Amino acid sequence: MNNKLKSRRPLREKHYWEEWTGRIYTSICVVFLIVVMFSIVYFVASKGLSTFFQDGVSLSEFLSGKTWNPAGEPAAYGALPFITGSFITTFLAALIASPLSLCAALFMTEIVPGKGKKILQPAIELLSGIPSVVYGFIGLSVIVPLLRSIFGGAGVGIAAGCLVLSVMILPTVTSIMADALSALPKGLRESSYALGATRWQTIYRVIIPTVLPALLTGIVLGMARAFGEALAVQMVIGNAPHVPTSLLESASTLTSVITLSMGNTTMGSVHNNALWSMALVLLVMTFVFVILVRLLERRNRV
Amino acid sequence: MKAKTVDKIATSVIVVLALFIVVLLLGLLGFILIRGIGQINWHFLTSAPQLLKGGGGIGPQLFNSIFLLVLTLIITIPLGWGGGIYMAEYAKPGRITSFIRLVVEVLSSFPSIVIGLFGLLLIVNTFGLGFSLLSGAMALAIFNLPLMVRTTEQAFRAVPKEQKEAGLALGLSKWKIITSILLPVALPSLITGTILASGRIFGEAAALMFTAGMSSPPLDFTDWNPTSPRSPINPLRPAETLAVHIWKVNSEGIGPDSKEIAAGASAVLVLLVLAFNLSARWIGRVVYRRMTASK
Numbered sequence: 083m084n085n086k087l088k089s090r091r092p093l094r095e096k097h098y099w100e101e102w103t104g105r106i107y108t109s110i111c112v113v114f115l116i117v118v119m120f121s122i123v124y125f126v127a128s129k130g131l132s133t134f135f136q137d138g139v140s141l142s143e144f145l146s147g148k149t150w151n152p153a154g155e156p157a158a159y160g161a162l163p164f165i166t167g168s169f170i171t172t173f174l175a176a177l178i179a180s181p182l183s184l185c186a187a188l189f190m191t192e193i194v195p196g197k198g199k200k201i202l203q204p205a206i207e208l209l210s211g212i213p214s215v216v217y218g219f220i221g222l223s224v225i226v227p228l229l230r231s232i233f234g235g236a237g238v239g240i241a242a243g244c245l246v247l248s249v250m251i252l253p254t255v256t257s258i259m260a261d262a263l264s265a266l267p268k269g270l271r272e273s274s275y276a277l278g279a280t281r282w283q284t285i286y287r288v289i290i291p292t293v294l295p296a297l298l299t300g301i302v303l304g305m306a307r308a309f310g311e312a313l314a315v316q317m318v319i320g321n322a323p324h325v326p327t328s329l330l331e332s333a334s335t336l337t338s339v340i341t342l343s344m345g346n347t348t349m350g351s352v353h354n355n356a357l358w359s360m361a362l363v364l365l366v367m368t369f370v371f372v373i374l375v376r377l378l379e380r381r382n383r384v
Numbered sequence: 385m386k387a388k389t390v391d392k393i394a395t396s397v398i399v400v401l402a403l404f405i406v407v408l409l410l411g412l413l414g415f416i417l418i419r420g421i422g423q424i425n426w427h428f429l430t431s432a433p434q435l436l437k438g439g440g441g442i443g444p445q446l447f448n449s450i451f452l453l454v455l456t457l458i459i460t461i462p463l464g465w466g467g468g469i470y471m472a473e474y475a476k477p478g479r480i481t482s483f484i485r486l487v488v489e490v491l492s493s494f495p496s497i498v499i500g501l502f503g504l505l506l507i508v509n510t511f512g513l514g515f516s517l518l519s520g521a522m523a524l525a526i527f528n529l530p531l532m533v534r535t536t537e538q539a540f541r542a543v544p545k546e547q548k549e550a551g552l553a554l555g556l557s558k559w560k561i562i563t564s565i566l567l568p569v570a571l572p573s574l575i576t577g578t579i580l581a582s583g584r585i586f587g588e589a590a591a592l593m594f595t596a597g598m599s600s601p602p603l604d605f606t607d608w609n610p611t612s613p614r615s616p617i618n619p620l621r622p623a624e625t626l627a628v629h630i631w632k633v634n635s636e637g638i639g640p641d642s643k644e645i646a647a648g649a650s651a652v653l654v655l656l657v658l659a660f661n662l663s664a665r666w667i668g669r670v671v672y673r674r675m676t677a678s679k
Contacts, residue, residue, distance in 0.1 A: 097557040104559030108474055111466030112484055115533065118526055119487045122494065122502045129505065182401055189402030193395060202402060205409045211657045212412065213587020215630045216650045220412060222634055223419070223643070249412075252405065280391035303493075310495020312590040313631050337497050337590075344501070344594065349509070361501050368493050372486075 123365065130362030133159070133355040144359060150323040150339075152353035159356045161336070163325045165363065168335040170240055170326065171315065172308045175247035179255050180301050182248075187259035192285055195264075202256075210253035218317035221246040226318055233330050238320035241329040246314050251304035258303060262296030263289065295382040299375050306371035310364060312337035336360045413654070420651025423644050429652070432602065433629070433645070440641075442649050444600045447616055448517070448623035449586060452596065455521035455619065456585055457578070460528050465574065467529070468536020473562055492530035499527050500591035508595055515622040520596025527591050528581055535577030539570040568675045576668035583660035587653060589627035597622035598632060626653050 133139050139159045147160020186206070190199045225245050230237030266289065274284040290297070320332025321342060340357050347354040427441060434440030471488075475481040503523035513519045543566050551561035567574075600623055604614040613621055624632070626649055633646045 097560075100557040100559040104469075104557075104562060105474060108466045108470035111463045112470045114463060115467055115491060115529060116484065116487050118529075119491050121506065122491075122498070122526075125502055125505050126498060182405060185398045185401035186405050188398050193398055193402075198402070201406060205406045207661065208413070208658070209405075209409050211583055211587075211661055213589070213627055213653055213657065215587070215589050215627045215634075216416060216654055219630060219634055219646050219650050220415060223647075224415065249408065256405075280387050282391040282394035283387060285394070306493050310493075310497065312495065312497040317631070317634055337495065340497060340501070341590065341593070344504075345598070358501070361498055364495050364498050368490065368495065368498075372490055372493055375489075 126358065126361050126365050129355065129358035130365075131359075133352065133359040137352040137355055139352065139356065144356070148325055152347075152356065157352065159352070161356070161360055161363070163323050164334050164336045164339050164360060166325055167240070167319070167333040168309060168337070170333075171243045171247055171319070171335055172305050174240070174244035174329075175251060175308045176255075176301055176305045178244065178248035179252050179304055183252055183255035183259055183300065183304075184297065186252075186256045187263055188285060190260050191263040192281065192289070199260075206253045206256050209249070210257075214250065214311060214314045215317075217246050217250050218314035221314060221318040229330065235330050236320065236332060237330075238318055239328075239330045239332050240319065240326050243315045243319040243333075243335070246318055247308045247311060250311060250314060251308050254307055255300045255304040258300030259297050262293045262300070266293060293382075295378045299378045299382070302371055302374045302378065306368065306375075309367055309371070310337065312341050316341045336364055416647075416650050416654050419647040420649075420654075423648025424651060428648055440645060442626060442629060442645070442652065444603050444616075445624055445626045445629040445649070446652065447603070448596075448600060449625040449627070451617070452517055452520055452524065452592075452623065452625055453582055453585055455517060456524040456528060457582065459521055459525040460532050460581075461578065463525070464529050464532025465536050467533040469540060469562060471533060471537040472540035473558070473566075488530045488533055491526070492534070496527055496588060496591040499523055500594040502526070503591065504594035513620065515595065515597030516620045517596060517623045518619045520592050520623065520625075521619075523591045523595040524585050524588060527588060528585055531581050531584070532578070535581070536570075536574060539573035539577065540566055542573065543569045571675055572668045572672035575671055576664045579660055579664035579667065583657045583664075586660065587627050587657055589625070589631050592625055592628050593631075596625060596628070598624055598628055600624045 133144065134141055144159055144161050145165070146162055147158060148162050149158040149160050150163060151158045186202055190202050221242055225242050226237040228237075229235075229239075229242055270288060270292065271284055274288045275281075279287070315335050316338035319335060319338055321334050321338055322332035323334055323339070324331070326333040340360055343353070344357055347357065429441065429446060430443040431441030432443055433445070467488075471481075471484065475484065500523055503519055503526070507513055507519045507522050508515060511519075513522075540562075547565055547569060548561060551565045556565075601614060601621055603616045605616055607615040608617060609615050610617050610619070612618060615621075630646055630649045630653065633642045633649070
């Protein structure tokens with residue numbers, strides 16, 4: 083009896099230890115996240131910047147040079163074809179996906195709330211669950227032959243790339259838009275209807291202006307996803323290192339050229355470092371997208 | 385034009401486009417399954433791929449995908465759940481917390497190819513793990529962690545406040561409250577979130593090309609010694625996953641039946657992801673019923 087009492091630690095001490103294990107353990111997890119983020123930025127930046135500081139490629143040549151010929155004599159490291167390819171496909175994909183997503187979100191929240199959500203929500207979730215390589219495979223076996231038979235030529239190119247991307251970002255954009263629309267206070271709609279406005283007038287004049295920043299947030303996040311998407315685009319875009327002049331011409335994006343060339347170059351060579359600089363461009367664009375989203379969210383709150 | 389006519393036109397446009405998305409999905413799924421399901425048989429699922437001849441399978445790739453998923457979850461669950469618990473229970477509103485939020489947001493928006501490259505630089509080369517399952521699992525963990533932290537935080541925040549207050553009233557320590565009161569209540573949504581994240585891990589390829597590698601050594605499924613290079617459970621061997629295999633077959637497949645292989649493998653991948661989605665809901669419900677008294 084006496085022995086048992088002695089071996090029991092005082093409750094206060096036990097609490098103390100429990101409190102600290104929890105605090106320390108969860109803090110370590112969070113610190114780990116922070117360390118990972120900073121090391122990603124540090125390592126990619128140090129590799130990507132060495133193209134300019136060590137190898138003497140000028141920043142203006144990299145950003146505005148139109149010829150990419152790392153094996154040539156003299157070698158040329160102009161990444162403009164890839165940068166334009168990335169931006170064009172991203173913008174076109176957003177241009178196709180945004181109206182579709184807006185309609186889907188309106189359908190779920192305004193036209194047939196309840197039932198519409200039951201039909202569309204699972205469809206959207208399934209679309210977002212399909213892996214990107216499968217989208218690439220579908221693009222390669224459906225969209226590319228389709229474009230080839232309609233417009234002639236090879237079929238691969240910017241058009242195929244942005245069609246595939248637009249389906250891929252559809253779920254992201256739709257779900258954010260639908261969330262924003264359903265978070266809207268009910269009184270807003272009711273007062274508009276009370277004034278005798280039709281549903282479309284309410285949507286067009288009241289609802290959309292009110293949630294515009296949130297709708298734009300959805301589009302920006304979709305674009306962020308499209309900009310970083312690698313494999314699906316690489317499969318259908320054709321991967322020619324030229325500044326594209328037509329939608330049906332074979333082109334490249336930053337991600338597609340990294341995917342294709344990274345494995346074939348030796349670490350530390352100028353060619354390899356130039357690929358890292360492209361990864362750095364991707365990284366910088368990620369930050370741009372995050373800042374845009376933050377700015378839009380701030381406008382949303384006011 | 386009358387306002388009513390405009391309203392009707394706009395409504396029908398919205399309905400048509402929304403239904404177009406449903407048709408698109410059905411078309412995509414139908415295409416994948418119709419093209420691929422005929423390819424799937426026991427031989428296809430278990431045998432090794434053939435480089436130049438036809439008739440290869442996806443056995444090692446399928447095994448690699450599942451093994452990689454398990455390894456990734458072993459890394460992500462403790463870290464992700466811990467981080468989420470911190471955000472939900474310990475973080476006080478302020479500069480530091482909003483900074484952590486920013487970190488999570490940035491981390492989740494990094495393109496997967498950038499994370500793959502980071503893995504190549506740090507894990508594969510600097511840590512010297514080489515192209516291996518372990519490197520791949522670590523890269524996927526980075527890819528997956530922010531998502532996990534977010535779902536965990538939401539799950540813990542959704543627990544009714546009274547539960548926590550009851551614990552406090554009993555004089556329990558905070559950690560005790562978290563582990564023995566909040567965790568069981570949050571568990572169903574934690575599990576659902578984790579399985580949904582697993583579906584994403586399963587289909588991820590870009591981050592794996594540079595970390596887990598794009599080839600698989602010939603595996604000997606009778607060798608269960610984890611240090612032997614041909615053993616399937618050796619975490620330090622290179623491993624090509626199903627998603628990477630689909631990419632490789634599509635972009636550089638030279639076998640006569642590479643189209644069919646890609647179709648079959650895509651169908652397997654999509655079916656597995658679908659299975660993840662459905663089981664997430666089902667398991668979440670079952671666990672919820674077990675953990676609470678509700679029917």
